[in-house]
Amino acid sequence: MGKEERLRYHGPAGMARYIIPDAPESDKRFIPGVKTIQEAAREVEVISEADVIVVGGGPGGFAAAVAAARTGARTVLLERYGHLGGMSTGGLVNIIPHLSDTDGNRYIGGILEELITRLDNQGAAFRPLEADWGSTDPSVLKFYQDSSFQHFFVRKNKNGETCIVYSAIWDPEIAKNEMNRMVMEAGVKLYLHSWVTDVIMDGNTVKGIIFESKTGRRAVLGKVVIDSTGDGDLIPRSNTAYEDNIDFNLRIKHLCFGFWIGGVEFRAYDRFVSSRPDDAIALKNELHDNGLYVSFFRGMLKNQEHVAWLHPHFITNCQTDVEEMTRMDVSGRDRAVKTWELLRDKAPGFEKSYIMLTCPQIGTTGGLRLIGEASLREENMLRKEPFEDTIAIFPNNDLGEKGYTYPVVYVPFGALVPKETEGLLVACRAFSSDDEANSLFNLVPHCFCFGQAAGTAAALAVQKGCPVRDLPYLQLKEALLSQDVILP
Ligand SMILES: Cc1cc2nc3c(=O)[nH]c(=O)nc-3n(C[C@H](O)[C@H](O)[C@H](O)COP(=O)(O)OP(=O)(O)OC[C@H]3O[C@@H](n4cnc5c(N)ncnc54)[C@H](O)[C@@H]3O)c2cc1C
Numbered sequence: 284m285g286k287e288e289r290l291r292y293h294g295p296a297g298m299a300r301y302i303i304p305d306a307p308e309s310d311k312r313f314i315p316g317v318k319t320i321q322e323a324a325r326e327v328e329v330i331s332e333a334d335v336i337v338v339g340g341g342p343g344g345f346a347a348a349v350a351a352a353r354t355g356a357r358t359v360l361l362e363r364y365g366h367l368g369g370m371s372t373g374g375l376v377n378i379i380p381h382l383s384d385t386d387g388n389r390y391i392g393g394i395l396e397e398l399i400t401r402l403d404n405q406g407a408a409f410r411p412l413e414a415d416w417g418s419t420d421p422s423v424l425k426f427y428q429d430s431s432f433q434h435f436f437v438r439k440n441k442n443g444e445t446c447i448v449y450s451a452i453w454d455p456e457i458a459k460n461e462m463n464r465m466v467m468e469a470g471v472k473l474y475l476h477s478w479v480t481d482v483i484m485d486g487n488t489v490k491g492i493i494f495e496s497k498t499g500r501r502a503v504l505g506k507v508v509i510d511s512t513g514d515g516d517l518i519p520r521s522n523t524a525y526e527d528n529i530d531f532n533l534r535i536k537h538l539c540f541g542f543w544i545g546g547v548e549f550r551a552y553d554r555f556v557s558s559r560p561d562d563a564i565a566l567k568n569e570l571h572d573n574g575l576y577v578s579f580f581r582g583m584l585k586n587q588e589h590v591a592w593l594h595p596h597f598i599t600n601c602q603t604d605v606e607e608m609t610r611m612d613v614s615g616r617d618r619a620v621k622t623w624e625l626l627r628d629k630a631p632g633f634e635k636s637y638i639m640l641t642c643p644q645i646g647t648t649g650g651l652r653l654i655g656e657a658s659l660r661e662e663n664m665l666r667k668e669p670f671e672d673t674i675a676i677f678p679n680n681d682l683g684e685k686g687y688t689y690p691v692v693y694v695p696f697g698a699l700v701p702k703e704t705e706g707l708l709v710a711c712r713a714f715s716s717d718d719e720a721n722s723l724f725n726l727v728p729h730c731f732c733f734g735q736a737a738g739t740a741a742a743l744a745v746q747k748g749c750p751v752r753d754l755p756y757l758q759l760k761e762a763l764l765s766q767d768v769i770l771p
Contacts, residue, residue, distance in 0.1 A: 341369020387417020
């Protein structure tokens with residue numbers, strides 16, 4: 284491995300970053316002789332008509348659909364896979380951070396807090412006791428500092444003291460089921476296994492969507508369409524303006540291949556590391572030099588004390604390029620098996636381990652972003668006053684010194700509203716933002732907040748008979764407050 288390769292492999296941000304192999308020379312055999320073909324026009328059956336259509340059932344889409352239906356809208360939710368939750372279940376990204384600030388004040392409520400509580404009641408979530416949020420008590424902190432998820436639970440407060448922030452972890456399988464239940468209870472019409480491929484436009488107004496499934500190509504018509512695909516699939520398809528630059532150093536520059544190794548005896552592994560440190564380092568070096576995965580977290584969920592979680596990140600230029608996604612998936616899986624084999628053969632504690640789960644959906648961190656009526660960018664992120672149309676407040680726990688001056692970030696509703704396209708909202712990680720702000724605030728809790736605001740706004744606008752951008756903010760605010768959303 285050359286010097287430059289090693290540098291990229293470790294990554295300037297301090298996180299291990301792996302390289303996606305280039306396309307093989309043999310791919311050249313498949314270069315087509317024609318550039319395009321003409322598709323014939325065809326009749327498409329309209330399968331449903333709704334007030335609100337939500338595309339994508341991840342954190343943003345799940346919350347949008349539940350909020351819209353609970354606010355009284357006939358709501359259709361379409362998801363390309365057979366489960367809800369997106370990255371927070373299928374991507375094995377089930378760590379829900381920054382729900383409180385470093386003083387222990389919770390800022391994210393609503394549907395996300397409801398879901399965490401429902402899961403907690405089933406023993407399917409882990410979170411610190413409320414009394415411990417913001418705590419600086421060393422005896423309480425020790426548990427979190429010793430855990431491999433320290434990064435999600437421990438921060439410095441403005442006095443320089445180490446403290447606990449409220450974050451949660453949930454069981455992705457139980458979460459998938461609970462999300463189904465909440466969607467059904469709300470009266471949402473759900474289409475799983477349904478891949479939305481196009482939008483139906485009338486001028487610059489979105490009137491519905493086209494989707495493909497085993498049933499065939501079908502249409503759904505609606506008054507407001509919410510793009511919660513994460514990747515913002517509907518944005519270019521509706522000719523809506525977007526940006527897609529991402530700085531090389533940012534977290535959102537990666538595709539990921541998450542997987543879990545079960546049956547690990549961590550006490551034996553810890554003994555190995557402390558009693559034979561040179562052998563442990565040699566093993567890490569061997570993993571590293573073979574391009575394999577060097578670090579893992581330890582499961583913190585009930586009954587997961589024998590599970591290692593791995594989230595290797597691959598640098599990518601385009602996270603929706605099907606060829607790059609394929610090469611990453613093939614390479615990521617091969618390295619996962621080789622990593623496990625090496626650990627099984629050489630790391631005490633891993634002898635009886637097995638690969639228990641690889642991510643059902645590829646980990647995608649960033650992509651294109653809406654150019655909205657408003658946008659979360661560095662210059663308007665650092666402000667003490669809320670926006671007039673604030674729909675969420677995010678604890679600013681990852682901004683170091685600046686975070687002490689600006690402990691929270693306000694999000695304007697305008698960041699979900701396209702500048703020109705009508706009948707469309709964007710409620711997912713493709714919200715209007717620059718790459719820096721997106722990297723900090725496109726996490727699971729943030730996308731739940733976008734979804735809850737967008738679903739509620741869409742339903743209220745349909746009731747009022749007005750374009751969703753014209754909905755009076757006070758009406759939206761009142762509705763969100765009644766749903767336990769925390770607002771200024
Ligand atoms: C490796 C990794 C680590 C991360 N770590 C954390 C973390 O620790 N904590 C945290 O909070 N966040 C983390 N994130 C970020 C977090 O997972 C995402 O920001 C969040 O899930 C985004 O939610 P979303 O609803 O915007 O999109 P997604 O979670 O991507 O959900 C989009 C949904 O839309 C569906 N969909 C997409 N296109 C279509 C289509 N055309 N038709 C129908 N359905 C479609 C998808 O299948 C998916 O269900 C991480 C992400 C990755 C990849």
